[in-house]
Amino acid sequence: MISVEEAIEIVRDNTSYLPTERIPLDEALGRVLAEPVSADMDLPPFDRAQMDGYAVRSEDVQQVPARLKVVGEAAAGHAWTGVLGEGQAVRIMTGAPVPPGADSVQKVEVTREQDSTVEIHESTTTGQFIVPRASEILAGSRVLAQGETIRPASMAVLAAFGYSTIAVFRRPIVSVLATGSELVAVDQTPGLAQIRDSNSYSIGACAELAGAIVHRLPFAGDDPELLEQQIAAAAENSDVVILSGGVSMGVYDFTKTALRDLGATIFFERVSLRPGKPTVFAKLGETLIFGLPGNPVSVSVTFNLFARPGIRFLQGSSEPPFKTAYSVLKRRAKGTIERASYLPARVFTNEEGQLCSEPLKWGGSSDFVSFVRATALIIVPEGTSHLDEESIVRTVLLPESMG
Ligand code: AMP
Numbered sequence: 463m464i465s466v467e468e469a470i471e472i473v474r475d476n477t478s479y480l481p482t483e484r485i486p487l488d489e490a491l492g493r494v495l496a497e498p499v500s501a502d503m504d505l506p507p508f509d510r511a512q513m514d515g516y517a518v519r520s521e522d523v524q525q526v527p528a529r530l531k532v533v534g535e536a537a538a539g540h541a542w543t544g545v546l547g548e549g550q551a552v553r554i555m556t557g558a559p560v561p562p563g564a565d566s567v568q569k570v571e572v573t574r575e576q577d578s579t580v581e582i583h584e585s586t587t588t589g590q591f592i593v594p595r596a597s598e599i600l601a602g603s604r605v606l607a608q609g610e611t612i613r614p615a616s617m618a619v620l621a622a623f624g625y626s627t628i629a630v631f632r633r634p635i636v637s638v639l640a641t642g643s644e645l646v647a648v649d650q651t652p653g654l655a656q657i658r659d660s661n662s663y664s665i666g667a668c669a670e671l672a673g674a675i676v677h678r679l680p681f682a683g684d685d686p687e688l689l690e691q692q693i694a695a696a697a698e699n700s701d702v703v704i705l706s707g708g709v710s711m712g713v714y715d716f717t718k719t720a721l722r723d724l725g726a727t728i729f730f731e732r733v734s735l736r737p738g739k740p741t742v743f744a745k746l747g748e749t750l751i752f753g754l755p756g757n758p759v760s761v762s763v764t765f766n767l768f769a770r771p772g773i774r775f776l777q778g779s780s781e782p783p784f785k786t787a788y789s790v791l792k793r794r795a796k797g798t799i800e801r802a803s804y805l806p807a808r809v810f811t812n813e814e815g816q817l818c819s820e821p822l823k824w825g826g827s828s829d830f831v832s833f834v835r836a837t838a839l840i841i842v843p844e845g846t847s848h849l850d851e852e853s854i855v856r857t858v859l860l861p862e863s864m865g
């Protein structure tokens with residue numbers, strides 16, 4: 463059986479970037495950059511005053527109090543265009559360009575102006591209260607890389623350097639297909655042996671959060687022929703198809719049979735993982751197909767470990783497949799000798815500033831109500847029967863807990 467890491471590598475190796483498109487900056491939040499972003503100007507674009515006060519020559523104010531002639535004013539958006547000479551000062555506001563000739567700014571609090579003359583009560587040093595031109599960014603330098611996700615702070619960077627439009631990778635279309643004759647829609651009352659479909663909603667939500675455009679398809683039931691038709695139709699119209707259920711060894715588990723009959727390439731169908739062992743990854747043409755086990759917690763775990771990275775790779779994202787951290791385990795966690803366990807947990811920081819994790823008390827992979835509290839998955843490696851309280855444990859941080 464392949465490991466989780468190997469499975470993710472296989473997904474990556476079989477995923478190519480979607481085409482790019484140029485979109486208005488207004489629509490760019492959350493998208494992945496398809497081009498590097500460079501500064502088209504220096505920042506600051508001029509020597510900028512950091513204080514309200516007076517631009518002066520430091521040599522004129524070595525003896526204080528010094529009396530200087532106020533020859534003009536510079537405010538944000540309004541430069542003083544002369545050259546400052548000996549014995550002169552320019553009244554200046556924060557953010558305004560420091561005029562040539564001046565080498566420092568003295569703050570207004572230690573000055574007194576009267577009749578176009580200013581008395582400076584404290585001397586200055588060269589460069590005082592001036593942010594020099596290009597000290598933050600030099601024109602032409604690379605400020606964002608291809609593959610980065612556009613966040614609110616990146617929006618400011620794009621705007622500042624004139625990117626009114628930006629090249630990004632197309633959002634993948636993800637079709638969600640729940641299998642199982644026991645399923646009824648959310649607005650129905652389940653009869654005997656029936657349950658409401660919840661997986662389509664968790665998968666759809668996770669996929670949307672990962673940047674996808676989601677189509678929730680009608681249930682496939684457990685009819686092999688219908689399932690085949692639905693997978694084929696979904697694959698034709700989407701970049702990714704995510705199925706839930708029907709991948710175990712039961713008599714009515716037809717997902718893999720349907721994929722084989724359609725001629726899909728199956729890359730893996732079992733991962734050394736608990737929960738989520740029977741996860742399937744396949745391709746039909748260029749469409750990625752994930753067959754996730756039906757149990758709702760297995761769905762969430764396997765989506766985050768395999769399908770989410772796939773959806774991110776398609777969008778050209780250069781981020782790691784998921785975020786990990788090390789946490790201090792606050793309750794003993796049971797593993798499985800034959801498989802790695804990725805157990806739902808809650809993370810928090812304690813008063814010593816440590817990241818801590820507490821495995822959820824849960825009733826197994828069908829207990830999706832307990833899973834609502836999960837913000838992380840703690841990893842108990844293969845071959846480890848348990849991890850003691852206070853052990854340091856590798857922890858996957860779930861994206862929905864990171865805002
Ligand atoms: P399966 O892998 O098809 O045998 O399903 C495993 C378990 O997950 C069964 O108890 C199913 O009833 C449950 N299950 C399957 N699909 C869904 C779904 N869409 N929503 C909620 N539970 C499901």
Ligand code: MG
Binds near residue numbers: 642707714
């Ligand atoms: Mg089923």
